[in-house]
Amino acid sequence: xxxxxxxxxxxxxxxxxxxxxxxxxxxxxxxxxxxxxxxxxxxxxxxxxxxxxxxxxxxxxxxxxxxxxxxxxxxxxxxxxxxxxxxxxxxxxxxxxxxxxxxxxxxxxxxxxxxxxxxxxxxxxxxxxxxxxxxxxx
Amino acid sequence: xxxxxxxxxxxxxxxxxxxxxxxxxxxxxxxxxxxxxxxxxxxxxxxxxxxxxxxxxxxxxxxxxxxxxxxxxxxxxxxxxxxxxxxxxxxxxxxxxxxxxxxxxxxxxxxxxxxxxxxxxxxxxxxxxxxxxxxxxxxxxxxxxxxxxxxxxxxxxxxxxxxxxxxxxxxxxxxxxxxxxxxxxxxxxxxxxxxxxxxxxxxxxxxxxxxxxxxxxxxxxxxxxxxxxxxxxxxxxxxxxxxxxxxxxxxxxxxxxxxxxxxxxxxxxxxxxxxxxxxxxxxxxxxxxxxxxxxxxxxxxxxxxxxxxxxxxxxxxxxxxxxxxxxxxxxxxxxxxxxxxxxxxxxxxxxxxxxxxxxxxxxxxxxxxxxxxxxxxxxxxxxxxxxxxxxxxxxxxxxxxxxxxxxxxxxxxxxxxxxxxxxxxxxxxxxxxxxxxxxxxxxxxxxxxxxxxxxxxxxxxxxxxxxxxxxxxxxxxxxxxxxxxxxxxxxxxxxxxxxx
Numbered sequence: 001x002x003x004x005x006x007x008x009x010x011x012x013x014x015x016x017x018x019x020x021x022x023x024x025x026x027x028x029x030x031x032x033x034x035x036x037x038x039x040x041x042x043x044x045x046x047x048x049x050x051x052x053x054x055x056x057x058x059x060x061x062x063x064x065x066x067x068x069x070x071x072x073x074x075x076x077x078x079x080x081x082x083x084x085x086x087x088x089x090x091x092x093x094x095x096x097x098x099x100x101x102x103x104x105x106x107x108x109x110x111x112x113x114x115x116x117x118x119x120x121x122x123x124x125x126x127x128x129x130x131x132x133x134x135x136x137x138x
Numbered sequence: 139x140x141x142x143x144x145x146x147x148x149x150x151x152x153x154x155x156x157x158x159x160x161x162x163x164x165x166x167x168x169x170x171x172x173x174x175x176x177x178x179x180x181x182x183x184x185x186x187x188x189x190x191x192x193x194x195x196x197x198x199x200x201x202x203x204x205x206x207x208x209x210x211x212x213x214x215x216x217x218x219x220x221x222x223x224x225x226x227x228x229x230x231x232x233x234x235x236x237x238x239x240x241x242x243x244x245x246x247x248x249x250x251x252x253x254x255x256x257x258x259x260x261x262x263x264x265x266x267x268x269x270x271x272x273x274x275x276x277x278x279x280x281x282x283x284x285x286x287x288x289x290x291x292x293x294x295x296x297x298x299x300x301x302x303x304x305x306x307x308x309x310x311x312x313x314x315x316x317x318x319x320x321x322x323x324x325x326x327x328x329x330x331x332x333x334x335x336x337x338x339x340x341x342x343x344x345x346x347x348x349x350x351x352x353x354x355x356x357x358x359x360x361x362x363x364x365x366x367x368x369x370x371x372x373x374x375x376x377x378x379x380x381x382x383x384x385x386x387x388x389x390x391x392x393x394x395x396x397x398x399x400x401x402x403x404x405x406x407x408x409x410x411x412x413x414x415x416x417x418x419x420x421x422x423x424x425x426x427x428x429x430x431x432x433x434x435x436x437x438x439x440x441x442x443x444x445x446x447x448x449x450x451x452x453x454x455x456x457x458x459x460x461x462x463x464x465x466x467x468x469x470x471x472x473x474x475x476x477x478x479x480x481x482x483x484x485x486x487x488x489x490x491x492x493x494x495x496x497x498x499x500x501x502x503x504x505x506x507x508x509x510x511x512x513x514x515x516x517x518x519x520x521x522x523x524x525x526x527x528x529x530x531x532x533x534x535x536x537x538x539x540x541x542x543x544x545x546x547x548x549x550x551x552x553x554x555x556x557x558x559x560x561x562x563x564x565x566x567x568x569x570x571x572x573x574x575x576x577x578x579x580x581x582x583x584x585x586x587x588x589x590x591x592x593x594x595x596x597x598x599x600x601x602x603x604x605x606x607x608x609x610x611x612x613x614x615x616x617x618x619x620x621x622x623x624x625x626x627x628x629x630x631x632x633x634x635x636x637x638x
Contacts, residue, residue, distance in 0.1 A: 044383070063383030068339075068376070072332045075376040075414050076369075104373055107331040111219035111366030113373045125414055127369055127406040 032089040033070065033079050036097040042070035072104035073097075077115050078124025085123040092119050162355045164203040164210050164454045165392070167338065168196025168362030169217035169328055171246045171301060176216070176338045178347035182209040188433060193246035193299060194327060196362030199447055201432040203360075206454045211356070213347075215338045217328035219366065221245045223302060224323040226253070231318035235309025236260070238321045244301035245325035247441055248364065250274045252281070253304070253321040260314035261306055262291035270300060270437040272428050272475075274322045282439030289315060299435040300325075329363045332377040339381045343388055356385055357529060359394035360450040368399030369410040375420060375512075382419035389536060391529035393511065393522060395453065397444040398422035398492065400477075404485040412490045418519035421511045423449050423493035424485070426477035427470075427504070440474050448473050449493050452506060458526050459584050459591035461622045462493070462509030467585065469503020470495075480507045489515065508624070524619050527580075527591060534579050535597060535615050538572045542611070549606045558606035565599035568611070572597045576615075584620070593618035 037043055044067055064071065074080055077100055082090040092100070100119035107113055115124065163180070172192030173179065181187030181204050191197050191212055203210035223245060226238040238253065249270040257265035265288050269281040287295070293306045302325065308314040330338075341347055361378055365371035378396055385392050398411045400423065407424050415422075425445025431438060448470040452462050460467065473495075478485060481496040491510040498505050513519040519528075549558035573596065580591045600612035 044380070044387075063386045064380050066380065068332060068336050068380040071376040071380050072373045076373045078414070081414060104377075105331070105333045105336075107219050107366075107370070109220065109222075111329055111331070112370050113332075125369070125372075125410045127367065127410045128403065 028091075030091040030093055031097075032091055033074065033097060033100075034066075034089070036092075036094060037066055037070050039094065040070075040098060040101060042067045042101070069101045069105055072113075073100040073119070076100070076104045076113050076124075077119045078121035081123045081125070082121035086121075090119075090121050162357045164200075164207055164358045164360065164450070165213070165356045166196050166200040166203065166210055166360045166362055166450075167213045167215060167330075167335070168194060168199075168360075169330055169334075170194035170197050170212075170214050173214045175214055175334075176341045176347075177214055178342065178350050179212040179214065180209060180350055181212055184432075187212070193301075193433065194362075195247060195364070195443060195447075196360070198247075198431055198433055198443070199360055199362050199450055202447065202451045203454050205432065206451060211350075213338050213342065215330040216334040218331045218334050219329040221301075221326050221328040223325045226251065226304070226321040226323040229320045229322070230316065232313060232316050234313045234316040234319055235311055236264075236315040236319070237307045237309060239305045239307070240323065240325070241303040241305075243328070245327045246299060246301040247325075247327050247438065248443070249300065249325040249438070250276075250442065251321075251323045251325060252278075254278075254283070255315045255317055255319040256286050258313065258315065258317045259289070260308045260311070261289045261293045264289045264315040266315070268297070268437050270297075271431075271439055271441045273442055274324070276428075280440075282434070282437055284436040297437075299438070301327075327363075329365065332374055335361075335374070335377055335381065339384060351390075355533060356390035356392045357526065358450070358453055359385070359392050360446060361394060361396040362444075362446065364397050364401050364444050365399055366401075367410070368402040368407040371397060371399035371402075371422070372411045372415045375411070375415045375417070375422065379415075379417040379420055382417070386419070389533075391532045391536075393419055393421065393525040393529065395421045395423065395446055395450050395493070397446050398424045398512075400424050400426050400444050404478075407492075408486070408490070412486075412492065416491075416512055416514035416517075418511055418513040418517050418525060421449075421493055421509075421522050425449070425493065425495045427473050427495065428475040429470075430472035430474065442477075445476070445493065445495055448495075448504075449506060453509075453522060453526075456523065457585055457591065458530050458580075459523055459588075459620050462522050463506040464509075464585070464622075465498055465500055465505060469498075469501070469505055473504045476504050479504075491520070521622070527619055528617060530579055531576055531592075531595065531615055531617050534575045535572060535613070538575050539568075539611075539613065541571075542568060547605060547611065556607075557604035559601050559603055560599060560605045560611060562601055565601055568613075569597055569599055572613075580617075586620075588620060591620065593620055 079090045096118040099116040103116040170191040179190055184201055184204055200210040200212045221243045223240040250273045252274055253266055253268040255266050265286045267283045267286050269283045272281050289306050295304045365374055382394055399407050423445045427445050428440050428442050429447050431441055476495040479497050480494040486492050491512050494507045495504050496507045509522040511519050511522050511525050519525050548561035548564045550561050576595055582589045595617040597615045603612045
């Protein structure tokens with residue numbers, strides 16, 4: 001493998017206590033999800049026992065910077081895809097971020113997570129209703 | 139002091155602190171019909187384990203793990219996604235008037251229900267049998283049917299071990315239930331959501347749960363069950379990835395498997411799961427199989443389940459350097475049928491890194507197409523075994539280095555510098571201890587008869603870091619895994635002579 005993307009991600013992992021995110025634009029009260037995360041206790045606390053094991057000179061173990069509600073909301077609302085396609089991070093209000101966390105924590109009677117509309121990126125994946133199951137291969 | 143002088147030899151054991159088979163049991167998370175949510179169970183006796191946690195897809199996986207590894211941890215979750223029972227649809231041979239209904243919820247597994255009327259009559263007279271396994275398009279001869287049962291006079295039949303009740307209503311007659319009539323439907327079992335998982339994981343390391351994990355390491359984790367859709371699976375996967383990080387920060391260096399939404403379409407899987415989720419600690423499967431249940435009951439012997447059952451079963455049985463798709467390891471035990479054969483109907487590409495099933499020209503049975511981890515593009519952690527291998531090495535490094543915590547180390551003076559790095563002789567001592575332990579844990583023979591599970595490996599101490607100033611001894615562990623022979627390119631032809 002020549003592309004060390006995984007290692008790069010690890011190497012650039014910011015301090016778990018101080019998430020790195022673009023500064024909030026002034027005026028509209030909106031921030032990126034990463035900027036809102038500390039407000040809602042969504043940053044993973046650094047434990048005393050946490051050690052760094054090095055592989056190829058880089059920390060190999062990327063344990064993640066945020067807690068599960070934040071990460072689930074990222075996927076549910078397409079925020080990572082938004083950053084990829086729009087070239088800038090998704091921005092939302094404090095109330096919408098909080099509602100997005102709640103949306104990623106609850107399922108409807110079908111077992112589906114319903115995104116909070118105001119937090120949903122236009123780049124979030126779209127799916128179609130599922131048909132009958134395929135038949136088996138004997 | 140001995141007299142006359144002699145040489146006293148003491149043979150020590152346990153210095154390597156090798157992990158025995160009992161200390162790193164597989165770990166399964168899921169719902170079940172009995173037990174307490176957020177409680178960790180250690181199952182070693184199948185009967186006692188079943189009595190404690192009841193039934194469910196995760197219980198079946200755990201029972202398979204007990205069979206394979208001698209034990210299994212099971213973390214029971216709450217199940218906020220309620221199970222659903224469909225209506226029971228009648229296909230009549232004539233003009234019968236009987237109908238059937240099913241009680242709400244409670245199914246212990248996902249079921250394909252087929253009830254056959256075997257003797258004409260009303261309640262208390264007619265007879266029926268039923269199957270809950272495989273699919274409703276599977277030939278009856280391939281399914282597991284109960285014995286014939288008289289329709290209860292009261293019309294209510296509690297289906298043993300299934301978690302629900304059927305009600306027979308005769309209708310106006312004159313023919314009520316007629317031999318040849320068939321009632322079909324489906325049931326899904328309850329499932330956990332992200333909050334249920336979060337609650338269960340939050341209690342994993344405290345109280346009785348934490349005590350159960352003392353001196354034990356979690357290596358292989360299975361998030362049991364079928365998410366409702368691929369999109370739901372992706373949301374769940376994002377949460378699962380953070381829980382795997384939590385395990386790592388608690389010194390449980392592990393890899394895990396989940397279902398990526400196998401009951402959804404492959405196109406939805408690609409757009410809503412594969413395109414949005416990647417993590418080197420998580421493998422996902424898009425596969426359904428008919429697998430022999432380790433916990434069968436009347437009408438339920440070969441259920442249709444997520445391929446997670448066989449995927450994880452193979453992962454638990456595999457060596458640390460063994461690719462899960464290794465053909466020479468044989469076909470998947472107990473797998474009777476698969477929903478999609480990736481070799482004949484290829485749904486994905488290598489870049490999707492999805493666990494699927496295939497047939498193989500080498501012989502009968504079904505195999506895992508390739509043992510991928512759902513890592514990001516370009517990641518070193520392409521395969522499940524690469525991850526497991528490094529987890530094993532990491533655990534050794536972590537454990538051995540811990541012995542030196544707060545030990546004094548010697549440093550050396552560098553001319554014209556204030557920094558004092560570790561003394562090379564001291565560094566060599568630590569390196570030797572750790573490399574010895576690494577060599578032991580990676581020692582073969584492997585299933586392919588190689589002497590080690592790695593091509594090469596080395597742990598080295600950074601001899602430039604100012605240990606005196608930082609009080610940090612920095613080390614590097616590098617391992618070269620054994621690559622799998624995925625493809626072969628052979629040229630064949632006829633010739634007048636061949637040179638050997």
